[in-house]
Amino acid sequence: MLATSNRRVVPLDAPRLVTQRPLLVAEGLVKHYGRIRAVDGVSLSVYPGEVLGIVGESGSGKSSVLRLLNLQEDPDAGRYTLDIPAWRGMDLFGLSRFDKRAVRTRHIGIVYQNPYLGLRMSYTSSGNIAERVLLAGERRFAALREAAQESLSASEFPLDRMDDVPRALSGGMQQRVQLAKAIALKPALLLLDEPTTGLDVSVQATVLDTLKRLQRERQISMIIVSHDLGVIRTLADRVMVMYRGKVVEVGLVDQVFEDPQDAYTQQLVHAKL
């Protein structure tokens, strides 16, 4: 019997989630648009290398949360810290416009559902990636080409089309260009706002494959917003369910989807066709 054996006990390492500090901590986010309370006291944390899914119906505040985390908008209340050099422990909402832009450029990548939001459609695809690298201060043409090639091949974009304009590309390829732009500077945090919505199922599968491989290889922390539970189930470790601007349930994906506790989550899981 193991329990009675007198062998010396090897101390186990403490679980990573205990020793590691979360990469992202956001507390009490509140955001109004006019009279509408779009985000109502949302708190969340993401650990290094973890993928957090956010689900909820349209208008539940998922994308508003993402815009706040991308420092695109200022919240009405709340605190937001990222565990990144130079800004460790500081409330990012309190930064100046200049510093916010520096954090966004170097440490946060975002992929929008609508590629028109994230890309310059009449500039070359490689130029779109080069823009990121330029903002970080690179001024050598050869280095920009290299960075664009590296980033585009990481997002599995065909390199012979790297100098085509995104306007001339298919929806799936546009998303890959957005992804390449987002990961060009190896950000700590990648925000995905419905990255595969609007793509057909086979393209969606390959884009999700790329995302999963990137996540595995680079250990990027991701937050993925989607109303497609399948996407969340494929990618995410943990899931956060939102309803009317509030978080109604948080937990491991399997746990939440197999045994939903909240009434709204139950409805959402069963509403799957």
Add this chain to the structure above:
Amino acid sequence: MTTSRLKTLTANREQPYSYAFLDAYAKRELRRKILKAIAVPGYQVPYASRELPIARGWGTGGLQVTLSLVGPQSVVKVIDQGADDSVNAANLRQFVARMTGAATTTDTLQATLIQSRHRVPEERLREHQTLILQVPDPEPLRRIESNMARARELHADAEYGQMWLVLYEQLVRFRRYMAGASYPMMVHGRFVMSPSPIPRWDNPKLHQAAHLTLLSAGREKRLYAVPPYTDAYSLEFEDVPFEIEDQRQWVCARTGARNKFMNEIPLPDGGAKYEISDTGYADKLVERAIDGPEANTLGETYYDDEGNFYHAGYLKPPRRPA
């Protein structure tokens, strides 16, 4: 002597026009804004652009600056794309002379105020001279940021990375920098400015220049300056140097000169001949060819006859064609 001359010019109270057309308050405001522009090189200072008897887009910005600086002792030269004799240049020159009693000239060396549309003269300007460039669009960031409020934020933060995106696109598509005019420059290491649509050839002339350059956009109501002896560098990648127009093989049909900025004149047989764009300079060369070297004084030029720029080392050697 100046004051007495000014008195004779302004004594007549019956005169329906102010001296130099603009009223005293307008001129005072412009001068204050000019001082501010000189104090912050490359910064676009907003000003109240007045109505003038010419249409917006025909040099109202430059003309207002000229009118606020001109005095009875000034010698005014007006250039339009290098030419002194085009309709627009002649009209502006005549207007300034009529409103101020200032002398006019076509000789760069004699002028104290030079209002120019899109050229810097070939002969080097001196400390006592002021170059006034007419600017159609003062905002170099317009190509990458269409929202002007955002563009001003980018200027304030010196966030110019995206300007290189434009250069990147040109290199990717055409393998060389394509902007033929309005090639953006970094002034005094702080502000990126559009040097008005002067050819790339003229960009280096603003760097560590002896003269004061004032740039004014009447329609856009912005003026900015490159003060004397100020650094001004054309934007470039570290590994792909900025280049001026390659006209080394071109010979002026009027004067036989080389390595001055040329106009290309298409011929009926499909070929082309070339003429020096700076007509004031070309006329002097022609005069000397006919009457000998004592016909006039020829100033030193920015580019010598071999095409070397007068600030040695400022222009990097041209790239080998890739």
